Amino acid sequence: xxxxxxxxxxxxxxxxxxxxxxxxxxxxxxxxxxxxxxxxxxxxxxxxxxxxxxxxxxxxxxxxxxxxxxxxxxxxxxxxxxxxxxxxxxxxxxxxxxxxxxxxxxxxxxxxxxxxxxxxxxxxxxxxxxxxxxxxxxxxxxxxxxxxxxxxxxxxxxxxxxxxxxxxxxxxxxxxxxxxxxxxxxxxxxxxxxxxxxxxxxxxxxxxxxxxxxxxxxxxxxxxxxxxxxxxxxxxxxxxxxxxxxxxxxxxxxxxxxxxxxxxxxxxxxxxxxxxxxxxxxxxxxxxxxxxxxxxxxxxxxxxxxxxxxxxxxxxxxxxxxxxxxxxxxxxxxxxxxxxxxxxxxxxxxxxxxxxxxxxxxxxxxxxxxxxxxxxxxxxxxxxxxxxxxxxxxxxxxxxxxxxxxxxxxxxxxxxxxxxxxxxxxxxxxxxxxxxxxxxxxxxxxxxxxxxxxxxxxxxxxxxxxxxxxxxxxxxxxxxxxxxxxxxxxxxxxxxxxxxxxxxxxxxxxxxx
Numbered sequence: 001x002x003x004x005x006x007x008x009x010x011x012x013x014x015x016x017x018x019x020x021x022x023x024x025x026x027x028x029x030x031x032x033x034x035x036x037x038x039x040x041x042x043x044x045x046x047x048x049x050x051x052x053x054x055x056x057x058x059x060x061x062x063x064x065x066x067x068x069x070x071x072x073x074x075x076x077x078x079x080x081x082x083x084x085x086x087x088x089x090x091x092x093x094x095x096x097x098x099x100x101x102x103x104x105x106x107x108x109x110x111x112x113x114x115x116x117x118x119x120x121x122x123x124x125x126x127x128x129x130x131x132x133x134x135x136x137x138x139x140x141x142x143x144x145x146x147x148x149x150x151x152x153x154x155x156x157x158x159x160x161x162x163x164x165x166x167x168x169x170x171x172x173x174x175x176x177x178x179x180x181x182x183x184x185x186x187x188x189x190x191x192x193x194x195x196x197x198x199x200x201x202x203x204x205x206x207x208x209x210x211x212x213x214x215x216x217x218x219x220x221x222x223x224x225x226x227x228x229x230x231x232x233x234x235x236x237x238x239x240x241x242x243x244x245x246x247x248x249x250x251x252x253x254x255x256x257x258x259x260x261x262x263x264x265x266x267x268x269x270x271x272x273x274x275x276x277x278x279x280x281x282x283x284x285x286x287x288x289x290x291x292x293x294x295x296x297x298x299x300x301x302x303x304x305x306x307x308x309x310x311x312x313x314x315x316x317x318x319x320x321x322x323x324x325x326x327x328x329x330x331x332x333x334x335x336x337x338x339x340x341x342x343x344x345x346x347x348x349x350x351x352x353x354x355x356x357x358x359x360x361x362x363x364x365x366x367x368x369x370x371x372x373x374x375x376x377x378x379x380x381x382x383x384x385x386x387x388x389x390x391x392x393x394x395x396x397x398x399x400x401x402x403x404x405x406x407x408x409x410x411x412x413x414x415x416x417x418x419x420x421x422x423x424x425x426x427x428x429x430x431x432x433x434x435x436x437x438x439x440x441x442x443x444x445x446x447x448x449x450x451x452x453x454x455x456x457x458x459x460x461x462x463x464x465x466x467x468x469x470x471x472x473x474x475x476x477x478x479x480x481x482x483x484x485x486x487x488x489x490x491x492x493x494x495x496x497x498x499x500x501x502x503x504x505x506x507x508x509x510x511x512x513x
Contacts, residue, residue: 032138034082037094041085044095050082062088072103075136075143098138106141107163109134116145116160122263123170124149124156124209125275134162144168156209184235184249187315188378190368192253196233203233205252211259211270214252215281217299218242224281224297228252240312241302247282251300251314255280257365258321261356262328266466271327278324282314291319293326307383316378317366322353332470340477342419347426348469350375350394355462373431394431396440397424404428404441405448406478406511425510426478433506434461450509454502464488464503482507 036044050068057064063085070080082097111119117130131148143162159168182203184194195207205214205228215225219242228248237245255278262268270276279297288301291313298320303310313319326349329335335345357371369378374390382388388399397404402424409425410418428440436455439448468484476484485503493499507513 032100033098035094035096037085041092041095044084044092046082046084047099047101050099053081063093068097070099070103072100072136073105075105075134077103078135078137078146080138100138103136103138104141105136105143107143107161109143109162111145111160111162111165113145115165116162117147118267119160119165119167120145120147120149120156120158121269122267123158123167123260125211125269127275135159142168182230182233182235184253185238185246186250186253186368187246187312188368189238192249194235194249194253195256198233201231203230203235204228205248207252207256210277211275212252212255212278212280214248214255215279216242216248217281217284219283219286219302221285223284223294223299224279225283240305241286242283244283247300247302247312247314248280250312251280251282251298251320254314254317254320254366255298255324257317257360258324258356260363260365261321261352261359265355265359265462268328271324272331276327280314280320282312289313291323293323293330295330298323298327303379303381305381307381309381310376310379311381313376313379316376317360317369318350318353318357318374319376319379320353321356322349322375325349325352328352328470333472333476334474335469335472335476336474337416337419339417339419340422341472341475342416343422344426344469344472344476344478344481346419346423347430348465350392350423350427351430351465351469352462354394355458358458392420392424392427394424394427395435397428398441398444398446400424404439404510405446407448408441408446425512426481429506429510429512430461430465432509433464433502434458436502439509448509448511450511451505453505453509454498456499456502460493460499463492464499467492478507478512482512 046068049072050070053067053069055064055066066084068082068084070077077100079098080100082095082099084092085094087093113132117132129150133146134143135146136143145160145162147158147160149156156170158170161168182194182196183191186192196203197206197208214228216228217223217225228245230245235245235249237243259270259278270278280300281297282300284299284301287304289304289309291300300312300314302312305311329345329348335341337345353375354371354373360366361371373393373395375392377390380390391400392402393399402421403409404424406425410421412418415421432453433456436453438452439450441448464485468481468488472481472484486500489500489503490497
């Protein structure tokens with residue numbers, strides 16, 4: 001017994017020293033971890049603000065444990081728990097835990113509980129059982145919401161700052177598989193950290209939350225192909241064709257960025273708004289100069305790697321976001337892929353594709369490139385005789401031979417009635433709404449008349465067009481899209497607002513009335 005007392009005394013000194021060192025760095029100074037027994041335990045009084053949580057008794061020995069939780073102004077203290085041991089006579093024999101007597105909040109609750117939960121849902125989806133509480137961090141005094149989202153195959157824990165709504169922590173507490181962050185080299189030669197899963201001693205292109213999964217078609221046409229795996233998790237095979245990994249790295253990473261974009265900007269839970277897994281396949285066929293959404297997944301060719309063609313098409317964030325947005329359209333307006341509704345379908349994918357680039361830039365998610373208004377500029381190989389970035393330009397559609405005004409629209413039957421070419425008209429309206437100015441064709445000598453547009457920025461413009469385009473009938477015309485966006489602008493920002501006026505003027509500038 002004497003030896004045990006000495007050991008406990010050493011522990012008390014060690015823990016007290018650690019607590020003192022930590023105390024000097026945070027609001028909870030003069031408190032922290034304690035562990036003692038003997039006379040100190042017998043005379044210890046449970047501090048104010050500590051509330052009993054549970055009591056457990058051992059009938060054989062008569063010992064009991066009572067757990068206490070510390071609260072400060074109604075907020076549960078993170079790590080502020082004490083456990084009191086008692087003998088069968090009710091005498092206290094040990095105290096173990098932490099208490100912070102001078103802890104006080106350093107921020108205020110400005111974000112409501114529903115708003116904080118929405119922030120959690122945007123990142124991990126709405127399924128499962130949500131448990132939440134307001135906590136205070138004894139290290140810095142910050143109040144935050146803690147969410148635990150329990151599902152069959154995951155147990156996400158998230159901290160949301162109560163003042164700013166920022167995510168402070170996010171991790172999966174389920175010890176089912178190991179989720180890792182691996183370095184991977186993308187199509188442009190840049191290194192990205194990709195969310196993978198460690199399965200049977202192998203790294204797989206499957207995100208830890210199972211929202212993204214990426215396959216290798218092995219230059220064949222059977223889908224989805226074979227799940228990408230790597231033994232050491234470095235993902236540095238830079239071959240253009242299968243089994244090269246850079247196309248898979250970008251398809252996987254950019255799908256995640258797009259998923260985050262839709263969740264954070266529109267509170268949309270994947271393509272179908274119900275947590276649909278985003279499946280991508282790269283190395284489709286041989287020298288395939290295209291990418292597509294087939295109604296169930298994204299598919300990317302390696303490109304012909306020649307002038308006027310492409311390199312691996314998954315290497316462009318706007319391309320990936322464009323294809324994923326076709327999925328969003330499928331589950332919302334379902335715009336028919338023909339004539340004007342088809343042009344609106346294509347344009348909406350371009351709009352959201354480039355808006356994703358601006359989102360990525362604002363959050364340092366794609367530092368190797370700067371956002372712009374070209375489509376596919378990162379994967380398109382311009383001919384030497386016509387060095388024009390990308391294959392469409394929302395800022396100046398005529399640069400690629402596309403109409404920038406309704407009077408110039410293509411009315412033939414090729415390309416399903418000009419779905420790609422005529423997308424330049426609503427694309428240019430969106431560009432003008434974001435950036436302001438006049439129709440680019442005027443500078444080219446086109447006889448366009450129309451108002452100058454006052455810029456409202458990408459944040460507001462994307463909200464207006466997202467709300468409107470996901471509400472359109474499947475056979476919508478450009479005139480109907482104009483009406484829907486004006487309605488959306490008035491609903492979001494007020495009837496007669498500057499945003500509504502600019503929306504109407506943007507369409508008028510491209511001849512849609």
